Amino acid sequence: MMAGIVACVVLLSLGAACLARSRSQHLSVETLLVADRALPAPMLFILTVGEIYSIGSIVAFPAGLYTHGISYGYWFLGYLLLAFPVGYFVGPAIWERARRYDACTVPEVFGRYFGSVVFERLTAWGCIAALVPWGQFQFIGLRATLGMMGLPGAPAAGLAACAVIAFAYVALGGMRASTYVAFLKDSLMLFGIAAVGVAAICAQYGGTGTYVAHPVVFRQPAVTDMVFAVSTIVYQGVGFYFQPSVTPYLFTARSAQAVRRAMVFMPLYMLMYPFAVFATYFAIRSLPPLRDVNGVFFHVAGMLLPPWVVALVMAGAVLAGLLVLAATSLNIAAMMTRSIMPRLAHGHPRRAINLGVILFLVLALVATAHAPAIMLTALNVSGYVGIQFASLWFVVLLDRPVPARVAGSGVVFGAVTAIALFASDLSVGGINPGFMGLLVNCAVVFCPLWRRKRVT
Template sequence: MDKLVFVVILAASLVTAWWSRGGKRHDEIHDYFVASRQFGGILLFFLAVGETYSLGVLTAFPGGIYLHGTPFCIWFIGYVVLAFPVGYFLAPLIWQAARRYDPVTVADLFRRHFNSRVLEILVSLIAILFMIPWGIIQFMGLTMVLQGLGFTLPAWVLMTAGALLAYTYTAMSGIRAPAYVSVIKDTLLLAAIIVVGIAVFRLPHGYRTALRGIDEPVFTGRDIRMMTTNILFQASGLFLFPAAIASFFTARSPQTIRRAMIAMPLYMVMFAFLILTAFYARGAFGPGLSPNHIFIDTARRILSPWLIGVVAGGAALSGLVVLASTCLVIGPLLTHNLLKGLTEKQQKSGAQFISVVYLIASMLGATFAASIAATMNNLTYFGLTQFLPGILIIGLNLTAPARAVAAGLITGVVIPSVLFLSGVDTGGINPGLIGLAFNALIVVTLTIYSRHGMSDNGLAGTRR
């Protein structure tokens, strides 16, 4: 029964992706990648939420609570909650910039605002480099969740099927497909999490078992610094992922974005049930289980088979939507920004080819490079959050030398990467926040210096 329900859900997602075409001209690049900037509040809400809540909701969050208890719960909830007011003010600025420059990618914003081809290349390379692990992690999570739910097919079969589905979504209607499929995904994911939480609560002594799993945290000064700086840094970067920025390009108006941002915190109701489930697992099973399987193992023990199929369907679509959206970001960064002179048709077909390459590479990475993927996942925020100073300058329509933004961006990426990979003790301060501080300092310093008579002979000039 569980596998039948699972197959029906995936079939429904394909029908939805096909229906999302709606007679639109998907040969036009702006419709294919940014839906001609015509998404209303509901679709934008589900698309942005789809980028924010991936398979980590079912794996990393309850697994982190199972391992680390209350401190992990406070950190995770804290940065997600803070990210929404950041997005409320930042996302409309991005939309206003998109209206001025008509971009397809985040690299377009930097090139057109700062009039710098080298800055466009730099932003494209950083975005691609730090998005590669995202696909690897989605395939790893997809395989882990489905096998944990009792799907005994080999990992490569599950990943190949996932890659085919993700590519099919994008080929059917571009960005519209993951947006519409996200409606199904989020509905199922939310329903599955709430059902598991309620089932735990209804178990004999379920609530008392969960209370037994709650620890009394003791925070050192280092712990507080670590939690505070992690929350600040990751909240600043959550909506700077290239796929998140691209989702803002699709909105009809800044008011549409603000309405979506106001509604997004309501989605966090699921965390209450995930927390209950995770603490129940701590109290009921004790240490020694695989953290990433905690939610899945609990669900299998207490749910009926058809509900297991619902959980599997929601989990699979969580990974597939992120994979499809990432393909629609990496493709144009290569064919539109790094390669010049291609027609719109060539850009679209080239992006689809790159999507296949990206999916295959991600599958291989998930199979052979799990340790590298885990390390790069920690680096992802270090890289992508460094877009913040440049995005603020673009969004506020300010003037700054292209060389200042490029120098800050390079410094901001290198410092946390070196600190993290070399194991330097930062006293509990997030290395990415250190890099971001140096990034902003360099941009401000070089901008002030250039305004005091130094000509900008750097990359290509200042904003036109």
């Protein structure tokens, strides 16, 4: 029954993508990548939170809380709360720069601002390096979800089907199709997380749960834990909307005012996280130790809810992974065909983008089957790379006369610093390595300007 309900929901999502295709008379490249820059505030809101509240909200967040305790929740929730007011101010400015330069991808904004095709190509490679592990992570989350469903032939056949469906979203309507699917996905995720959280509360305080003191969750966080949490909140909160995995969604808005209105309602989605916390605490207190911590949320759902509700929870998680996977693969393919190898797309740009999507999905599928542990490590590294592009956005938004070589050097030095600190496990007072990298990055980019001003 569970597999049948999930299959019906996925088919319904394909119907939503077909509806999006019917609303577009001509599926141009601009329609495919930025939805003709025509999304009103409600649709932009749904599309953007589709990226923020991905499959990690059900898989990674409960797993991190279960493993690392309350200090994990501090920075995870804290940076999202900071990101929304930052996005309220920088989001409209990012949209305006994309419209000014007629850009459909992040590297196109940088290349046209700095007036350098080479710089556009190099930043495209950097953005792809940050995006590939993020798309890969969606496959890892989908594999965990399919494994909990106990489907025969999973994960290989199930993941192959997921790749086909993600490509169908892109081929049918691009970003606009993702918006229509996001309506269905968000409804299921909100319902599922709230249902599991409420059931966990009722079970725990109704006397069915057995209290077990958990040393990780209930210990007082160390000073270094709090330093890491605060530095991560500042680093990821300020840099969140400058990441290449998030910024392109802002390009789809109808106007700068639409971006601003969408940002006003972003904090409403934080209401789901307390329910995920309740579900995780129930697992800690009432369930035996779990080997696969990625399935914490699903274990609680299976214990407390009827099968058909669990199936809807699973369906919401599957759609979340598919939605972000489709958007990420589209973004990567667009940068490959428009910035890195534009000659291959000459005459048939839409066909080249679709081929790029297929290539990424196939390679990511193979990597999931053979090197999942490596890709999980790469996911951490990609975060350190992605937010380093914030310095370039600072230059663009402030309209500062920084040479392309200086701006690029800042990104490189910042990423190398963050990755080196992470790889060597060297702690600088507990400060997030990415935050240290961003400080080095901004110092390289902006210090020459200060020296120049002093000389003049």
